[in-house]
Amino acid sequence: MTRAVDFLYLLSWAGSVGADSLTVKVLGSPLIVREGEDAVLPCLFLSPDTNAESLEVKWYGVQETLVHTYLDHKDVLDAQIDKYKGRTSLFQEELRKGNVSLQIRGVRISDKGSYSCCVISAKQMYCDKLELHFPETFEISMQWAAIANSLLVPVIVIAALCCCIRKLTKETLKKQNENVEAEKKALQKENERLGRENERLGKEKQDLQKKNETLAIEKQTAQAEKQDLQKKNETLEIEKQTAQAEKQDLQKKNETLAIEKQTAQAEKKALQKENERLGRENERLGKETLKKQKENVEADLKDLRQKTNTVGYVLDREWKLITEPRVKVTPDPDTASPSLTVSEDGSLVRFTGERSEEWPSVVGREGFTSGRCYWEVEVGEKGYWVLGVSTHPHEKSIPEKPEEGYWLVRLVKGKTCRAVSQSGDQIVQLEKICKVWGVYLDHEGGRLSFYNAETRFHIYTFEGSFPGQVYPIFSPGSYDKGPLIIQRVQHT
Structure with a gap:
């Protein structure tokens, strides 16, 4: 189904760009071959300086089946149907000349029919068709080719549009009913919540009245305490001034300590870098020593094998x-x-x-x-x-x-x-x-x-x-x- 939809989309796009925009052309359609021969389905860009190496090339065959795909400078054959596997190829050296012709090896009777050559760039797509016939079926196929070409695209497009409209209408109505039902349930829950909220607010009002009476008494007590606090604040103000003077002294000491800390950190980083350098140097010297030791052992082993005539003998390990x-x-x-x-x-x-x-x-x-x-x-x-x-x-x-x-x-x-x-x-x-x-x-x-x-x-x-x-x-x-x-x- 996916291949058929893809092919319908390509046909509708090719029809929309107009005849003047098509710059790809098949040659010699219809193509007549004999069973068992190798067939070359010719397809060329009309412009001689067009390079197709970086474009996407798709060949569609009988019943809109995917015959061959070229993408990202290579053949992509994952979606190729089984009967064409191992039988199709493009001419790699000809792609830079705009030649996107397809070769089908060992053609069969089941291969006959309409083939489409489509070339896709970043902005446009170009398609053209050709017919593959065998000598004994060519005359009959020519009679039906004109009728099929004139009716295929409009009928397929109209059928696809009608199917999409029915599907979209049905899905839209279903979604609207679901939304209305959901809103109805939400309103019922909101009414229940508001009833509980009113009941709670009535109880809170009674509690607030009792609290106001208690607060009036507490206010009188607080005023008396306020006077006591004012006296204490005066005492605290004097202590605050003393503390600010001490704070200034501490700030000066902290600034001195910060400078000393920065100096110590710089010295620490310098020592770390030196330690790292010494570590790398020790590692390098160790590797060189091991390499020399390995070379000496291998040379001794080679010499021993030559002396004992055991060159090529594989040791136990x-x-x-x-x-x-x-x-x-x-x-x-x-x-x-x-x-x-x-x-x-x-x-x-x-x-x-x-x-x-x-x-x-x-x-x-x-x-x-x-x-x-x-x-x-x-x-x-x-x-x-x-x-x-x-x-x-x-x-x-x-x-x-x-x-x-x-x-x-x-x-x-x-x-x-x-x-x-x-x-x-x-x-x-x-x-x-x-x-x-x-x-x-x-x-x-x-x-x-x-x-x-x-x-x-x-x-x-x-x-x-x-x-x-x-x-x-x-x-x-x-x-x-x-x-x-x-x-x-x-x-x-």
Whole structure:
């Protein structure tokens, strides 16, 4: 309902600005395409120097559905209906030239009909329409297009106005009746309150009369006391003058003390600043000392590893930090290639199809958007396999040359190990055959590391940033039937 109201509002606004104000124009309407082709719905600003990058662009489709939205220099597709998801896009480089055309990939018969291109600025909005037809339905659609365009806007606007007037009238009458009833109840309460107030005032009047009689007697007594007080006031006046003289002496002493206090505060602040400076200096010296000590220890450790041929070995404390965030990783059979079989408990992934050059794959049910996690996979004696993470949860095979969204380690022919990502393809030197691989993901730190889980030696690390959710990905290759075994993590 919200989309329909939004579309009615856009149509009424576009009609109100007049034909001379419209500076956006669709081209080649009606547009005729064949089912399965990619369709480009053309929409351009008539002025060649108009830049649409900072404007809001909305495309509406069949039955006023929201097809695509561009806002704040990016696509906003939260409200896009399901059938267009993943099928629409604008030409980003053409926006600065005023080209806001929409591309629909793989058009379907259900896509045919009227589409509206609307461009919204801070002060105005511009809209125009085009028709999307297929060759076999174009002649019939042309006969009804003229009738629909001439009747749609007036009928919708009149119906919307009538509905709003009936609703507002009914709500106004209801609110007026509620206000009258509330005022009536308030007047009744006020009458009851005034009756109680009159009764209370009568009692108070009687009490006041008695108090007046008592006050007359007290007045006579007070006059006598007044005379005594006058005599006492004369005595107090003399004492007051004496006190004022003493007060002046105290004020002078206080002024002297205030000056001494200000001097002491200034000295205190100076001492505090000096103490703070000395504290920062001590802290800096301490950090420098610790840094030098750390550098010396790391240099000694590096030298020791080189001498003992243990470069890459992970010490106990660091290995505990790596394996502590262990997670349960379960391959999702729904994402598996048809040539793969996933065991019922999710611990085995095996190639069961015909031998080919493809890399059939399956991703884990668990996706990671933050934090640190660790899992282990046993590859055994297999000569072909792929391990890593991916941002593509619905693809059932790994490209031979992956581009964006893959961070992988791949073994080919049992001897060539490569690290593959968007940034390149690099050979990984293995000192010895690694049968159990540990995979460590630090999402915020932008690190994906691989370890020999049996010997605790570091093998390779990808560094960078991971855009959004990533999923563990597994491929046993398509050359042997040996399985990949996803193991439970155990500290050693």
